[in-house]
Amino acid sequence: MRHFMLLIIGTMVFTINRILASNHYVIKEDGFIKRRLDSPFHLRQPENLLKFLNQMHCNDQAEEGFKKMQRRRNRLDDHILITAQLMQQIIEKSKCARIYVKLKGAGDYLRTTGASLKRLRFPEKMEKDEKNGEPVCKNYIDVTTADYVYNKLRSFTSEVVQSMKIEREEHLLQEEFGLKDAESVTETMRNIAVKGLLNNPQSWKFHMLGSYYWRLVGNVKNALECAHLSVLLAPEESRDIPLLSLGTILVRAKMWDDAEIILNAAVNNGSEHSENYVALATLFALKHNFKRAREYFKIVEKLNTVMYSSTYTMRQYIDCLEPLDNEASKLFGYVKYMMREIKDVNKLRQDVSVYQNKIIQQQVPLASRYNNNDAQLKTNLLSRYQYCSTRQASDTQASTVFCDFYSDLQMQLESKQFDAELLEWQVNHYKNRLFERMPKEYKNQLEFLYNTAKPILPIRKNT
Numbered sequence: 001m002r003h004f005m006l007l008i009i010g011t012m013v014f015t016i017n018r019i020l021a022s023n024h025y026v027i028k029e030d031g032f033i034k035r036r037l038d039s040p041f042h043l044r045q046p047e048n049l050l051k052f053l054n055q056m057h058c059n060d061q062a063e064e065g066f067k068k069m070q071r072r073r074n075r076l077d078d079h080i081l082i083t084a085q086l087m088q089q090i091i092e093k094s095k096c097a098r099i100y101v102k103l104k105g106a107g108d109y110l111r112t113t114g115a116s117l118k119r120l121r122f123p124e125k126m127e128k129d130e131k132n133g134e135p136v137c138k139n140y141i142d143v144t145t146a147d148y149v150y151n152k153l154r155s156f157t158s159e160v161v162q163s164m165k166i167e168r169e170e171h172l173l174q175e176e177f178g179l180k181d182a183e184s185v186t187e188t189m190r191n192i193a194v195k196g197l198l199n200n201p202q203s204w205k206f207h208m209l210g211s212y213y214w215r216l217v218g219n220v221k222n223a224l225e226c227a228h229l230s231v232l233l234a235p236e237e238s239r240d241i242p243l244l245s246l247g248t249i250l251v252r253a254k255m256w257d258d259a260e261i262i263l264n265a266a267v268n269n270g271s272e273h274s275e276n277y278v279a280l281a282t283l284f285a286l287k288h289n290f291k292r293a294r295e296y297f298k299i300v301e302k303l304n305t306v307m308y309s310s311t312y313t314m315r316q317y318i319d320c321l322e323p324l325d326n327e328a329s330k331l332f333g334y335v336k337y338m339m340r341e342i343k344d345v346n347k348l349r350q351d352v353s354v355y356q357n358k359i360i361q362q363q364v365p366l367a368s369r370y371n372n373n374d375a376q377l378k379t380n381l382l383s384r385y386q387y388c389s390t391r392q393a394s395d396t397q398a399s400t401v402f403c404d405f406y407s408d409l410q411m412q413l414e415s416k417q418f419d420a421e422l423l424e425w426q427v428n429h430y431k432n433r434l435f436e437r438m439p440k441e442y443k444n445q446l447e448f449l450y451n452t453a454k455p456i457l458p459i460r461k462n463t
Helices: 002-020 049-093 106-117 158-163 169-177 179-199 204-217 220-233 240-252 256-269 274-286 290-303 305-310 312-361 375-382 408-413 420-437 440-452
Strands: 025-027 033-035 386-392 399-405
Touching: 049 312, 049 408, 049 420, 106 240, 106 274, 158 220, 169 179, 169 204, 179 204, 204 220, 204 240, 220 240, 240 256, 240 274, 256 274, 274 290, 274 305, 274 312, 290 305, 290 312, 312 408, 312 420, 312 440, 420 440
Parallel strands: none
Antiparallel strands: 025 033, 386 399
């Protein structure tokens, strides 16, 4: 009889569990035991131990993943604050950039041209004269350039040459001497170059002078051709002079990588002449390779203190932009680190969602868990968002719309706090703001710094 009663009680418990489908309770702060509304253990088959254990595993994985996600999200908040502070520092430091970013080293190039001109000794006897000619160097001499050592450089391909542009150096002369004197210098150089080429077409010096003239009027194609021929014709001891002009033209045309190759050759051919080092140092400064620029300016200081003094503006340019580059690189490193963190947060969010979906599949609908007589529970439930999904019945495979309410975990997963697009926008805001606040001439450098930046973990300094 006793065994029969136990069997009846067991059957009743089993039946009640099947009806209520509720098997998870919590102890509240007031000491009472109460059913947890969003418990993952309101199972459809509460008597199935295997599914119960699997539900425990999925729940543990979901909760652990959510904790990781929250920790990363909290760290992102700290990193965003650090990035905002760095942003303000960069904006403050950028004030000097508005003065120097427009600097192209033009004054220094003209001074190197002047130094090079002093080294030229033109032949005195020139009988032929042509008042109206132009120093188009290729018209005065037929020299094969097939084996020219720099032919392989991109700058000397016909397509690139046709698209090159350089600023007229005469404009810079006008700033220094005035309009009338600048025109006089240009006209004088044209006349001497034309007369010299007519009388001495084999002389590298007049091809060199022709290159200077075309630089003054801003004709890059003719300037390159004259410098090119001058390099081929010049003796070894003087070859650095046309190489310097050739490299300078490429710098002005912003063909900086090729210019570096040629200016290095000018330094190697004329290592005792400070103007070659000034040009190469200036190029490195314009390329924001400030370490190399300082190295060559130190050589200039040893070779020629007067010319070193004339580079003061360019050295100020370095002093302004070097720390600005460093801070911008750091900011972009922070941005890339946080972008990587956001991807990890989003991946964790997806993983938690997968476990959450597995949990939901084993549960009775959340909407069926309240008691009709429990008004508080019903109010709590109805305050949640409702979601609907289309599911297929296992027997008929017919599609039906199933509506339920979000659990606490689902509500947090769907919150803006873990919205990857919103987080990316917030982090990108600092990068975009930097581009907006910096002078337009500096934006190409910012693009380069962003593309080359490596992820850096933002570290808060101890205060």
